[in-house]
Amino acid sequence: MAEVRFDRVSKVYPDGTRAVSSMELEIGDEEFMVLVGPSGCGKTTALRMVAGLEEISEGELRIGERVVNDVPSRDRDIAMVFQSYALYPHLSVYENIAFGLRLKKVPKDEIDRRVRDAASVLDLTEWLKRKPRNLSGGQRQRVAMGRAIVRHPQAFLMDEPLSNLDAKLRVQMRAEIARLQSDLGVTTIYVTHDQIEAMTMGDRVAVMRKGRLQQVATPQELYDRPVNLFVGGFIGSPAMNLVQARLEASDGDGSYAVTVGDQRLSLPQELIAARPALRDWSGRELVLGIRPESLQDAALAADAPADRRLRAHVTLREALGSEVDVHATIAARSAETEHVRELIEDRGGLETLEEGGETTIVGRLAPRTTAA
Ligand code: ATP
Numbered sequence: 001m002a003e004v005r006f007d008r009v010s011k012v013y014p015d016g017t018r019a020v021s022s023m024e025l026e027i028g029d030e031e032f033m034v035l036v037g038p039s040g041c042g043k044t045t046a047l048r049m050v051a052g053l054e055e056i057s058e059g060e061l062r063i064g065e066r067v068v069n070d071v072p073s074r075d076r077d078i079a080m081v082f083q084s085y086a087l088y089p090h091l092s093v094y095e096n097i098a099f100g101l102r103l104k105k106v107p108k109d110e111i112d113r114r115v116r117d118a119a120s121v122l123d124l125t126e127w128l129k130r131k132p133r134n135l136s137g138g139q140r141q142r143v144a145m146g147r148a149i150v151r152h153p154q155a156f157l158m159d160e161p162l163s164n165l166d167a168k169l170r171v172q173m174r175a176e177i178a179r180l181q182s183d184l185g186v187t188t189i190y191v192t193h194d195q196i197e198a199m200t201m202g203d204r205v206a207v208m209r210k211g212r213l214q215q216v217a218t219p220q221e222l223y224d225r226p227v228n229l230f231v232g233g234f235i236g237s238p239a240m241n242l243v244q245a246r247l248e249a250s251d252g253d254g255s256y257a258v259t260v261g262d263q264r265l266s267l268p269q270e271l272i273a274a275r276p277a278l279r280d281w282s283g284r285e286l287v288l289g290i291r292p293e294s295l296q297d298a299a300l301a302a303d304a305p306a307d308r309r310l311r312a313h314v315t316l317r318e319a320l321g322s323e324v325d326v327h328a329t330i331a332a333r334s335a336e337t338e339h340v341r342e343l344i345e346d347r348g349g350l351e352t353l354e355e356g357g358e359t360t361i362v363g364r365l366a367p368r369t370t371a372a
Contacts (some may be wrong), residue, residue, distance in 0.1 A: 002064050002154035002187045003029050004050060009059035017043040021211040022059070030045070030185040034202035036192055038234070042211040043191045044159055050189060051078050051157050060145040063154060077149035083160040085140050087147075093119075094128040096148040104151075111150075118146040138169045143245075145177070149184065150197030156181070156188040162197065174200055188279065195235050199223070200250065207231050229287060235302050238292045238325060241361040244333040245288035247281045258288055259308065261332035261357075266307040312361060317368065326363045333357060 004027040011020040020042040027033040037044040048054040049061060052073030060067050068076055069223050079100075089098050094115055101111045119125045122142040132140055141161060148156055161177070162170045178201045181188050192198055198205045199219040207214045207222065207230075215227045226232035245258040256267045256278070272278055298309060312328035 005061040005062040010057050012057045032181050032188045032203045034190045034198040034205045036198035037208035041208040047191045058254040077154045079151045081144045081148050081158045081161045083163050085144040092129050093143050100151050115151040118149045122146050137165050158190045232289050238362045241290040243288045243359050249282040292362045292364035299363045324365050324367050328357045329360050332359050
């Protein structure tokens with residue numbers, strides 16, 4: 001069993017920075033858990049505590065049955081893959097992969113078997129004699145993976161392992177790492193700031209912000225039911241549109257509507273049924289979140305009733321081939337909450353929020369053409 005458990009774990013650096021606060025997280029045996037969040041949210045610190053590279057200030061950390069707070073890194077039976085790969089330039093691919101096993105005095109023929117097995121799984125067999133400088137970025141990344149695999153560790157820890165690769169290779173390696181992890185069935189904690197990586201790779205994703213866990217859930221749950229505005233805005237691309245609105249109950253018939261600027265939109269009954277707590281917000285200001293793909297082109301939804309239509313002034317169309325991103329302004333106040341203001345800082349600007357009485361929203365629509 002190689003569960004990893006954070007039990008109210010905190011990290012306070014000597015200068016007083018509280019990088020991780022009271023983290024409660026259980027990563028199951030064989031699970032692929034992704035820690036994601038904006039720069040500085042504490043995800044690397046959390047991973048380094050599991051690796052034994054950072055002391056734990058408060059709480060208990062377990063790997064398997066053992067509390068490892070005071071167990072040195074080398075005795076934790078984990079393998080780490082870093083962004084930099086940390087390969088030895090003067091050693092061949094074979095020796096780089098074998099390095100950790102030699103240190104552990106594993107017998108020579110056992111080392112040879114493990115290195116060749118890993119090389120075969122990672123498609124590195126023909127490069128075993130090469131030096132790292134003569135490999136492509138993707139191949140170097142695979143050597144770093146190989147070095148982790150041969151140790152047969154209880155857990156893999158990966159810190160942004162794909163960030164030095166170009167976009168195309170990143171997509172390819174993302175799939176390879178996920179497949180490899182599921183074949184090997186080794187508990188994995190993977191750190192990234194890239195929410196697409198998180199969503200595509202993780203069995204579950206833990207979203208962090210300012211040292212605190214916000215939500216831990218499957219990618220689909222995170223997307224469909226974010227627990228707060230931060231998670232809603234952070235997960236999804238293009239980002240969720242956030243607009244200031246007011247919720248109103250229609251008299252008697254149990255239906256609800258939101259007012260956005262001078263427009264009124266009725267809410268689907270299912271939405272209220274799924275979130276009964278919304279009823280308490282009747283008559284109050286709230287932030288309306290609309291996923292870009294939930295918007296439709298009015299021309300293609302001619303039979304939609306008037307109270308399901310939002311008038312907006314289109315300012316930009318970006319054709320992506322299979323879809324079109326449409327930027328449009330609506331007369332409504334942007335969502336001004338402390339949460340949202342911080343979101344703007346965290347994301348380095350959020351398109352949906354602007355000064356004044358106009359808000360830009362983005363819709364991801366089907367293209368109008370019907371070309372075959
Ligand atoms: P990034 O994606 O930019 O690497 P992160 O989410 O991994 O960010 P951490 O590196 O864990 O974040 O840092 C969390 C917080 O702790 C940040 O505010 C950072 O400045 C601070 N921090 C990290 N290392 C130290 C240190 N050695 N001493 C003091 N503060 C630190």
